[in-house]
Amino acid sequence: MLRVEEKQEPVTFSAELTAKMADVVSRYPEGKQKAGLLPILHLVQAEYGWVSAPAMDAVADYLSIQPIEVYEVATFYTMFLMRPQGKYLLEVCRTGPCCLVGAEKIMDYIEQKLGVKEGEVTPDGLFSWRGVECLAACGFGPVLQIGPEYTFYENLTAEKVDTLIADLTAKAKN
Amino acid sequence: MGRKLLLEHINVPGINTFDVYRSKGGYAAVEKALKTLTPDEIVEEVKKSGLRGRGGAGFPTGMKWSFLAKPEGKARYLVCNGDESEPGTFKDRYLMTYIPHLLIEGMIISSFALGANVSYIYVRGEMMPQIRILEKAIAEAKAKGFLGKNILGTGYDLELYVQPGGGAYICGEETALIESLEGKRGNPRIKPPFPAIAGLWGCPTVVNNVESIAAVVPIIRDGGEEYAKIGIGRSTGTKLISAGGNLVKPGIYEIDLGLPVEEFLYSDEYCGGIANGKRLKAVVAGGSSVPILPANLFLKTAALAPRLMSYESLSDGGFATGTMMGSGGFIAFDEDQCIVRNTWNFTRFYHHESCGQCSPCREGTGWMEKVLHRLEYGHGKMSDMDLLVDVSKKIEGNTICPLGDAAAWPVASAIRHFRDEFEWHVTNPSAALAGNFGLAHYADPLPAPEPVA
Ligand SMILES: Cc1cc2nc3c(=O)[nH]c(=O)nc-3n(C[C@H](O)[C@H](O)[C@H](O)COP(=O)(O)O)c2cc1C
Ligand code: SF4
Ligand code: FES
Numbered sequence: 352m353l354r355v356e357e358k359q360e361p362v363t364f365s366a367e368l369t370a371k372m373a374d375v376v377s378r379y380p381e382g383k384q385k386a387g388l389l390p391i392l393h394l395v396q397a398e399y400g401w402v403s404a405p406a407m408d409a410v411a412d413y414l415s416i417q418p419i420e421v422y423e424v425a426t427f428y429t430m431f432l433m434r435p436q437g438k439y440l441l442e443v444c445r446t447g448p449c450c451l452v453g454a455e456k457i458m459d460y461i462e463q464k465l466g467v468k469e470g471e472v473t474p475d476g477l478f479s480w481r482g483v484e485c486l487a488a489c490g491f492g493p494v495l496q497i498g499p500e501y502t503f504y505e506n507l508t509a510e511k512v513d514t515l516i517a518d519l520t521a522k523a524k525n
Numbered sequence: 526m527g528r529k530l531l532l533e534h535i536n537v538p539g540i541n542t543f544d545v546y547r548s549k550g551g552y553a554a555v556e557k558a559l560k561t562l563t564p565d566e567i568v569e570e571v572k573k574s575g576l577r578g579r580g581g582a583g584f585p586t587g588m589k590w591s592f593l594a595k596p597e598g599k600a601r602y603l604v605c606n607g608d609e610s611e612p613g614t615f616k617d618r619y620l621m622t623y624i625p626h627l628l629i630e631g632m633i634i635s636s637f638a639l640g641a642n643v644s645y646i647y648v649r650g651e652m653m654p655q656i657r658i659l660e661k662a663i664a665e666a667k668a669k670g671f672l673g674k675n676i677l678g679t680g681y682d683l684e685l686y687v688q689p690g691g692g693a694y695i696c697g698e699e700t701a702l703i704e705s706l707e708g709k710r711g712n713p714r715i716k717p718p719f720p721a722i723a724g725l726w727g728c729p730t731v732v733n734n735v736e737s738i739a740a741v742v743p744i745i746r747d748g749g750e751e752y753a754k755i756g757i758g759r760s761t762g763t764k765l766i767s768a769g770g771n772l773v774k775p776g777i778y779e780i781d782l783g784l785p786v787e788e789f790l791y792s793d794e795y796c797g798g799i800a801n802g803k804r805l806k807a808v809v810a811g812g813s814s815v816p817i818l819p820a821n822l823f824l825k826t827a828a829l830a831p832r833l834m835s836y837e838s839l840s841d842g843g844f845a846t847g848t849m850m851g852s853g854g855f856i857a858f859d860e861d862q863c864i865v866r867n868t869w870n871f872t873r874f875y876h877h878e879s880c881g882q883c884s885p886c887r888e889g890t891g892w893m894e895k896v897l898h899r900l901e902y903g904h905g906k907m908s909d910m911d912l913l914v915d916v917s918k919k920i921e922g923n924t925i926c927p928l929g930d931a932a933a934w935p936v937a938s939a940i941r942h943f944r945d946e947f948e949w950h951v952t953n954p955s956a957a958l959a960g961n962f963g964l965a966h967y968a969d970p971l972p973a974p975e976p977v978a
Contacts, residue, residue, distance in 0.1 A: 378686040380600070380643075383726055388708035389691050393650060420708075427710040428691025430650045446612045447813060447870045448769045448856050484694060484874055485612040485813075486651055489854070490768060490775035501653040 362405045364413070368398055372413060384414050388424055392431055397499035401432040429483065430498075437472045437479035439519050442496050443507075445482035449492035457493040457507050458482055464512060477523050478516070528755060530743040530763050531736070532779045535623050541658065543665035546626040552671055554746040558634045559679045562745070567638035571741060573749030575761035580606055580697075580734030581812065581852040583836050586741075592721040593639055594729040602730040603641040604706065605632060605738050607648035607655075608690055608697035612813035612874060613854025616765035617735035619777045621648070621655040625662040629685065631738035633671060634745050636683050639731055643684045646735075647702055650689040659687045694878035698926050699732035700724075701880065712880050713926035734852075736765050757783030760835035764853055771859035773797035784834045786810075787824055790857070803859040806964050807943075810839055811851020813871050814931035816938030817864070818848050819967035828974050844938065860964035864946050865957075868939040869897035875932035886929040889920040893936055900947060903954030910940050910947050943967070 364372070371394050375387040388410070395406050407421040414421075425431045432440070443458050458469075461480050465473055472479045488494045491505035497519075504515055539545035546552070558567055572587030593601060605628070609617040621628060628646070636644045648656050663685050666672045674682045688706055690696045696705040700714035703725050724730025740762060744752045753761045760782035766789070769775045774797040780789060789795045790805070799805050805820040824832055827846040832838050836850045858867070876890035893916050896909050917933035924930070940947060946962040 378645075378684075378688075380726065383707070385708035386688075386706060389650070389705065390689055392691070393653075393689055414708075416708075424691075424708065424710055428650070428693050430692035445870075446874055447867050448613050448854075450867070450870055451770045451856070451858060451862055483651075483692070484877060485610060485614075487609040487615040487618045487649070489613050489615050489770075489856070490772075490777070491615075492769070496651060499653070501651050503654075 359403055359405050362399075362403065362409050364395075364409060365398075368394060369413075376414075385416050385420070387414060388416075388421065389428070392421075392425055392428075393499075396431060400438070401435050435472070438477050438523060439479075439497055441478065441480040442483040442486075442498075443480065444484070444486045444488070444492060444494050446485040446489075448485070448489035449494060452492045453507075454493040457495075457509075457512065460509050460512055464516060477520060528763065528781065529779050530752075530755075531620065531627065531739050531765065532624070532777075540624055541622075541626070541662070543626060543662070543669055546624070547669075550746075551626055552630055552666075554742045555630055555633045555671060556677065558745050559637055559677055559681055564638045564640060567634065567745060570744055570749035571638070574740075574744040574752040575749075575756075575759060576737065576740055576744060576752065577760070577836065578734055579736035579740065579764065579853070581611065581814070583850060586733065586737050589721070589733075590635075590639060590731060592719070593731055594722045595640065596729070600643065600726075600728045601639055601641050602725045602728055603632065603636045603639050603644040604702065604725060604730055604732045605644070605646040605735055606697060606699065606702060606732050607646055607652070607735045608694075608702060609652075609735070610649055610694040610697050610878075611852050611854055612871065613767060613769055613809060613856045614812045614852040615767040615769070616777050616853060618652060618655060619767075620735055620739060620765070621652070621659060625655075625658050626666065627739045627742055628659070628735055629662050629666050629672075631741045632685055633666075633676070633683060635731075635733070635738055635741050636685075637681055642682050643686070645686050645688050645706060645725075647688045647690060647696070647706055649696075650691050653689070656687050656689055663687070693880075694874075695880045695926075695928060698928065701926065702732060703730065710880070712882050713928075715925055755781050757833065757835050758837055760837060760850075764834070764850075766834070766853045766855050768796050768855045768857070770855075770857035771800045771803065771862070772857050773800050780834055782835045783838075786832045786834055789834055789855075790824075796857070799857065799859050801859070803861065804964055804968060805857060806860045806862055806967050807858040807864060809848075809854070809856040809858075809935075811849045812854030813856070813874065813935060815849040815851040816844055816847075816934050817867075817942065818846075818938070819942050821968050821971050822846055822942065823848075825971055827971065829971060844934070845941075848938070861961065863901075863957075863961040864939055864943040865897065865901050865950050866961075868936055869894065869901045871935045872897050872932065875928065879928060879932070880926075883924040883929065885920045885923045886932065889916050889929070890932045892916050893932070897936070900950050901957075903950070903958050905947075905951045905954070907948065907951050909951070910944060913937075914940055 379386040411418040493507040577583040696711040701711040705711045720730040808823040826841045921933040950957040
């Protein structure tokens with residue numbers, strides 16, 4: 352859960368991020384800039400890996416809305432991460448149709464392979480994982496996604512998980 | 526082999542680009558609509574086509590469009606619903622990934638018909654790759670003069686934007702989607718007023734599913750009457766079915782409505798039968814929200830007529846012996862699947878996704894989840910089944926939005942048709958933990974119906 356009292360240092364958005372935020376806001380009529388909140392939270396999360404309270408305050412400031420309007424939205428939507436995660440967050444679908452084709456086994460396997468429970472981060476800071484709800488890929492389950500680009504990995508098997516984790520570990524080292 | 530109206534060119538290399546899409550006759554329907562038809566004539570064609578909303582409710586699209594209020598001096602909006610979060614449904618993602626210009630083309634025609642000059646495609650946030658694909662397609666269409674100011678010299682202006690969601694099933698509900706698009710929590714609104722009167726930023730708004738909007742393209746290209754020739758009765762045209770679960774060939778199929786379910790399930794052209802040589806135990810025909818049916822009642826109606834993939838045939842028998850077309854999220858369960866576990870899983874989903882505004886939904890889904898959990902894990906009581914039905918009845922119809930019903934129906938139908946299996950969990954808790962009830966009698970031939978006097 353978000354604990355606003357644990358505020359870190361204020362954040363300042365880069366010029367590049369601010370330009371992207373301005374582009375978002377240009378999509379709505381005059382005075383309706385609040386509509387940019389979700390797209391902007393995605394941009395912020397892609398930049399920092401999660402959404403901190405100071406980042407939300409800066410978003411509120413940018414959109415000329417109250418901080419609470421950002422907090423209540425960021426905590427409603429499951430995609431916004433309220434605390435730092437591993438560099439790679441493996442989000443595995445845990446909903447019915449994927450379970451018919453082995454999603455629960457894959458989650459058990461990932462837990463055992465990474466040696467951390469759902470929501471925890473590996474000691475090297477590289478990985479965390481969690482179950483998420485139906486990802487609209489039910490015919491290709493089990494399936495997982497990895498942000499911030501939300502790349503999909505479908506028809507998962509233990510071997511595919513091994514390869515994926517090995518590849519990502521190698522990628523992080525380079 | 527049915528006709529393909531949406532997926533005809535899906536395997537053409539480069540069909541995701543403007544040029545290839547255009548070379549296959551793409552955007553001709555936009556030219557026809559903007560240059561030769563009035564907005565009212567387009568609405569008329571869509572009415573004639575008989576197209577029913579492909580997002581789940583099956584409401585006639587042309588009729589929905591004709592309800593749109595047109596007050597002077599107020600903007601009107603078309604919002605495309607690409608939230609696709611109903612478990613079992615994965616057709617819109619496919620369409621947006623592989624043939625994005627079909628959706629863009631449909632959005633241009635539909636926006637013109639509704640008099641919208643700014644339209645949004647709301648796509649669930651997890652579909653970031655699809656959002657990028659759509660944005661690229663929009664930029665291409667704009668560069669070619671199909672979007673922006675004075676489209677094709679007709680004087681019609683349209684801007685199209687893609688809006689990401691944040692991972693909340695409830696934002697598929699049209700008023701929650703509008704709230705979300707406005708930058709708020711996805712809490713459904715109390716209706717009335719309906720979005721057609723007061724939707725996005727209080728302006729008249731139409732919300733339509735991705736597939737519904739895509740279907741407008743062949744309707745305008747060939748005419749509404751041509752479209753209505755496909756299908757059966759009030760189920761006209763083609764429908765994308767997302768087929769998942771224990772099938773030989775899971776995937777997305779475009780079928781003519783009216784295809785016999787047996788053919789859809791077992792023919793090599795479609796699902797190819799049940800995976801691993803197993804037998805079919807149950808089917809959820811239209812996404813997790815619709816009632817589950819045992820194999821025997823799914824393949825045949827209670828009157829022993831072959832069941833068809835159409836709105837009417839799937840709902841034949843009402844909730845007693847039928848189900849619904851829903852979103853076309855088709856989930857097949859083989860003989861090894863446990864109905865109790867699946868019902869618990871679905872209920873956990875609805876509890877997780879409830880927005881929490883109404884107590885019957887917020888609390889009721891939580892109670893049902895708990896009771897189903899104890900049944901699944903060997904601590905159930907014989908009275909639990911009646912308790913579940915009771916709770917489901919108290920949710921149904923007593924909430925702001927249909928998520929409550931969507932959570933109640935799977936539980937009520939599972940107990941209606943699979944009560945033996947639930948009872949077996951109570952009487953054999955350790956066996957139920959180690960194995961499962963199997964196919965039992967759920968595929969046995971149905972008894973002959975009572976003769977009608
Ligand atoms: C809880 C809930 C979730 C829904 N999810 C979706 C969805 O993901 N996609 C969709 O198109 N419609 C969804 N709907 C239906 C929409 O509210 C709306 O009826 C639909 O988008 C209208 O489009 P159509 O008439 O073209 O089908 C959902 C409805 C409810 C109650
Ligand atoms: S029925 Fe459930 S999801 Fe719908 S408004 Fe009420 S609490 Fe929210
Ligand atoms: S159930 Fe896993 S993607 Fe739909």
